[in-house]
Amino acid sequence: MTPVPVADSDGQAGDVVVLAQADHTLVLLYGDIDLRCTDDLEQAGRYCIDAAQYAVLDVRKVALIDSVGLSFVIRLAAGLQAAGTELLLRGPNPGVSELVTLVGAEHLVRWEPQVAEQDAEAN
Amino acid sequence: MTRIVMSTALPLPEASWPEQVWREPVRWSVAGIDEAFAVRTAAGELVGLEDALDQPSLTVYASARARVEATLGELVVNGLRHGGSLVQVSLARGPDGWLIVVTDSAADRPPRPVATVDETPDAASFETPSGGLGLPMVAGLATAAGWFAENDSKHVWALITDVPPPHLLPRSG
Numbered sequence: 001m002t003p004v005p006v007a008d009s010d011g012q013a014g015d016v017v018v019l020a021q022a023d024h025t026l027v028l029l030y031g032d033i034d035l036r037c038t039d040d041l042e043q044a045g046r047y048c049i050d051a052a053q054y055a056v057l058d059v060r061k062v063a064l065i066d067s068v069g070l071s072f073v074i075r076l077a078a079g080l081q082a083a084g085t086e087l088l089l090r091g092p093n094p095g096v097s098e099l100v101t102l103v104g105a106e107h108l109v110r111w112e113p114q115v116a117e118q119d120a121e122a123n
Numbered sequence: 124m125t126r127i128v129m130s131t132a133l134p135l136p137e138a139s140w141p142e143q144v145w146r147e148p149v150r151w152s153v154a155g156i157d158e159a160f161a162v163r164t165a166a167g168e169l170v171g172l173e174d175a176l177d178q179p180s181l182t183v184y185a186s187a188r189a190r191v192e193a194t195l196g197e198l199v200v201n202g203l204r205h206g207g208s209l210v211q212v213s214l215a216r217g218p219d220g221w222l223i224v225v226t227d228s229a230a231d232r233p234p235r236p237v238a239t240v241d242e243t244p245d246a247a248s249f250e251t252p253s254g255g256l257g258l259p260m261v262a263g264l265a266t267a268a269g270w271f272a273e274n275d276s277k278h279v280w281a282l283i284t285d286v287p288p289p290h291l292l293p294r295s296g
Binding site: 011013032034035036064066067070071074094095098099102103 | 160161184189193256291
């Protein structure tokens with residue numbers, strides 16, 4: 001097995017970026033996703049629900065996620081599921097994956113096939 | 124459909140921390156959220172410096188440093204949100220791990236019931252109140268955790284052992 005690098009947090013609040021795509025909503029998370037990002041996460045979540053499309057949550061650049069960030073992921077997944085669509089997580093991010101599993105929410109989210117796997121399939 | 128519901132179970136037992144020989148702790152007073160995150164970072168750096176076993180792990184949270192940072196961060200934020208505007212934090216090294224203690228002034232308020240992910244037939248929405256997953260995270264990351272009241276203070280503690288709980292180790296096969 002390959003060792004997993006410990007998340008490289010710089011201690012600063014992270015960023016949340018929402019991009020409307022043709023058929024889905026793309027949410028990019030960067031850095032430390034914690035209580036300091038609450039307002040941005042709430043806005044992003046509401047936008048995704050209102051858009052009524054599936055959403056892709058890119059967590060590849062997340063250094064650290066706390067219970068607020070984790071709650072965002074779970075609530076967004078549940079909200080989209082209730083709206084008849086779904087949340088896809090774009091990784092890899094072992095830290096996020098481990099915490100989602102730790103709180104028993106792994107059944108709620110689906111991870112996108114990783115780019116390397118997609119490339120392999122294309123060739 | 125799935126939603127997050129509030130459990131009525133107390134997330135942490137009412138108990139004191141294990142009796143071990145703890146080294147003199149490093150202490151912080153935390154008066155706000157920004158300070159909480161600075162202390163979380165400082166604690167992680169301290170563990171990284173002192174913990175000879177801290178090395179690249181097969182999972183992120185097999186690392187004691189990652190577990191201390193995450194656990195301490197959750198306990199401090201909980202203390203500030205529910206226990207008052209000032210909390211005391213201590214981090215002590217023991218024979219086989221780290222003891223985190225967060226003390227607030229809400230002795231009459233035990234740790235809140237927790238959120239759990241539950242299957243229900245009802246539709247969920249993003250309006251579900253946030254939070255509630257902090258103590259489940261602590262319970263999963265710590266080897267042991269608890270709380271007790273003493274005089275006018277409440278102490279919430281977590282033991283982070285160098286060897287992680289089995290469920291945080293990579294699955295074989």
